């Protein structure tokens with residue numbers, strides 16, 4: 001809570017005004033090179049100014065978690081973290097093999113995407129953190145309409161997709177189960193939850209006119225649809241699977257929704273498809289690095305804050321070799337950026353879930369390219385089971401490849417690499 005309070009209290013001076021971390025974020029993607037770089041420097045400077053506090057908070061958290069693991073007779077904080085995340089069908093050896101496969105197959109393809117990006121933008125490789133954030137010179141894709149337009153488009157998509165999704169999304173709209181607009185005094189962020197007493201899901205969001213608005217009605221609605229399909233399941237704890245299982249519902253639904261990309265994004269449709277696939281793919285090295293870092297930290301609870309920073313910097317060189325670590329941007333380019341990742345402080349070992357799920361979702365993406373209806377049948381088979389089985393069993397029963405199999409990662413890489421390389425980016429600047 002101290003960490004969350006500290007970050008929430010940030011007042012960052014930038015171009016004559018003062019911003020919070022959330023408010024300065026859009027400037028970090030600004031298409032203007034000078035503004036974008038200044039925003040990265042201003043935000044990084046704030047973290048740097050607060051580094052003693054951030055170091056000491058994490059130091060205390062690691063110490064207490066290690067002590068808890070010892071009192072419970074466990075090997076270390078890693079084992080404790082796995083139990084707390086209810087890892088019930090794979091262990092750290094499986095996860096370490098996943099780390100290795102990401103380094104072996106995904107990193108080289110991601111590096112290729114970044115090299116092309118640098119070339120397209122006329123930037124130096126390796127990229128600075130600020131330039132890495134800019135995918136296209138003309139900025140990120142924008143939705144073709146306002147909130148009502150996006151929800152109407154989503155309605156048409158879910159109507160056409162299947163009888164189940166049609167019934168689901170109509171119930172969401174009729175029951176006013178989506179609070180989407182950003183209004184004064186409303187809490188930030190977005191999520192999906194269940195209201196069990198009424199056997200309905202609920203979606204909370206803060207629409208802001210970006211592509212994130214479309215991703216909300218596809219990603220969060222993927223979670224909500226899974227809840228809807230399992231809303232009468234007893235006991236209630238088996239409605240949802242564990243976290244990595246849940247993220248398959250949502251991340252895969254984002255790819256099924258490509259069917260309506262033209263409607264959602266209009267003239268930016270081509271830009272969206274490319275950046276969505278490239279972005280989903282390149283997220284995996286970062287997410288895996290977050291997990292790898294935590295393994296190092298809890299296996300060596302005696303590390304000093306300086307040693308932890310050095311470890312993050314070492315991992316950056318392995319997982320994200322396209323980034324320039326020259327100290328130009330304070331905090332980030334010093335290899336200390338892990339301190340802005342809330343999960344590392346608040347929810348140890350909750351991050352690899354996104355990477356495992358993204359690998360499965362990319363498998364769906366590949367299936368969709370082949371045969372949309374067949375892919376949807378697999379999705380329904382997976383989703384209908386709710387949380388009645390453990391993650392690996394859900395995949396097996398739905399006929400989906402496991403992210404713990406090196407072949408799965410290799411195959412996903414080959415397909416994504418081929419598709420991205422063949423993608424026609426002419427006319428997109």
Ligand SMILES: [Zn+2]
Nearest residue numbers: 219223247250
């Ligand atoms: Zn999610």
